[in-house]
Amino acid sequence: MKVIVEPENHILELFKIKSVKALLNRLQLYPFQALVIRDNQLLTPDEKLFPNDTVIIRKVVSRG
Amino acid sequence: MKCTRCKQKAVVALPSHNAGFCASCFLLYFQNQMEKAIKKQKMFSPRHKILVALSGGKDSLALALQLKLLGYNLECLHLDLDISDTSKQVKTIAQRFCERFELKLHIIELKKENLSIPEVKKKLSRPICSACGQIKRYYFNYFAKQNNFDVLATGHTLDDEVSRLFANTLRWDITYLQQQSPILEQDQEFVRKVKPLYRLTEFETAVFCFLHNIQYSTIPCPYSKGASFTFYKRLLDELEYNQPGRKFNFYETFLKQKSQLFPPSTSKNKINFCSICGYPTLQDICGVCRIKKMLSKTS
Numbered sequence A: 001m002k003v004i005v006e007p008e009n010h011i012l013e014l015f016k017i018k019s020v021k022a023l024l025n026r027l028q029l030y031p032f033q034a035l036v037i038r039d040n041q042l043l044t045p046d047e048k049l050f051p052n053d054t055v056i057i058r059k060v061v062s063r064g
Numbered sequence B: 001m002k003c004t005r006c007k008q009k010a011v012v013a014l015p016s017h018n019a020g021f022c023a024s025c026f027l028l029y030f031q032n033q034m035e036k037a038i039k040k041q042k043m044f045s046p047r048h049k050i051l052v053a054l055s056g057g058k059d060s061l062a063l064a065l066q067l068k069l070l071g072y073n074l075e076c077l078h079l080d081l082d083i084s085d086t087s088k089q090v091k092t093i094a095q096r097f098c099e100r101f102e103l104k105l106h107i108i109e110l111k112k113e114n115l116s117i118p119e120v121k122k123k124l125s126r127p128i129c130s131a132c133g134q135i136k137r138y139y140f141n142y143f144a145k146q147n148n149f150d151v152l153a154t155g156h157t158l159d160d161e162v163s164r165l166f167a168n169t170l171r172w173d174i175t176y177l178q179q180q181s182p183i184l185e186q187d188q189e190f191v192r193k194v195k196p197l198y199r200l201t202e203f204e205t206a207v208f209c210f211l212h213n214i215q216y217s218t219i220p221c222p223y224s225k226g227a228s229f230t231f232y233k234r235l236l237d238e239l240e241y242n243q244p245g246r247k248f249n250f251y252e253t254f255l256k257q258k259s260q261l262f263p264p265s266t267s268k269n270k271i272n273f274c275s276i277c278g279y280p281t282l283q284d285i286c287g288v289c290r291i292k293k294m295l296s297k298t299s
Ligand code: SF4
Pocket: A064, B081, B117, B128, B129, B130, B132, B133, B221, B222, B223, B224, B225
């Protein structure tokens, strides 16, 4: 699965991640620290993810 | 997960409210929380003229749009700090946003005021963020007063308020605890300041911007150190994750108990007016005019 982490625009290739919750865990983020977006839709932590997905992780913390 | 309100598929989970929402029910929830904040704290009514401090970040953009959707009478003010490309980019974001939503935007360029932030940083010995904060407060207040606005609204969220409350509590800073509030009722010389987003989190303003397809700035200020404030935010996030709703509860209870625990001090400092610009100050010359004087001496 392809993961784009914003705002840094880091691109990661991750394997064997089956849910939004697992993805957030892998990235060490709490669910309220990032929006998880697939096909321009927001995903809740219980959503399933698939190997061909491209997912955007948009971190929400404001800076400066 | 299903929407708590309409049972359709949810797109946002809010454990702090024990709820999940679809897009349209989330936007309704957001609006309700803001209306509750405005009414509960008696911030303003539709007959008031509101100035929104528009930084170009998601919180201030969400604030401006939701106020507009609720039919309030608002205009926006953006301060161009003149910090490298960062300031140009956030200014463009603010301009595009206001064009799209038909909001009146005022821009003050600090360079024209001889207060370009990088110059101030070069020449001032104290930390730039304290001077920058002072300059921002000055211009927002000054502009609001000059142009007969009744209130100044800022995009502070629950997360901002809670990390500040946490820091103030750790130091038992009584003066700051007395003053901390989503509404700062001011003396005549200062405009009333309000924080209509105090019941909403940064996560929620990010969701709001996503659902309205609003582009916002995520570029950090090059001078931002993050330091302790961000560290507290991290600690508080961990607490919130383990005890959903804890942040909201901590802040709400503080507001309820505040007048009893930290009654406002009755001693009032005598206010003078700056002999250069007329701004209220405790000294002869206000802080911003002192910075300007310093810069002109050393340049
Ligand atoms: S981080 Fe940048 S914008 Fe914020 S107060 Fe400091 S200098 Fe000003």
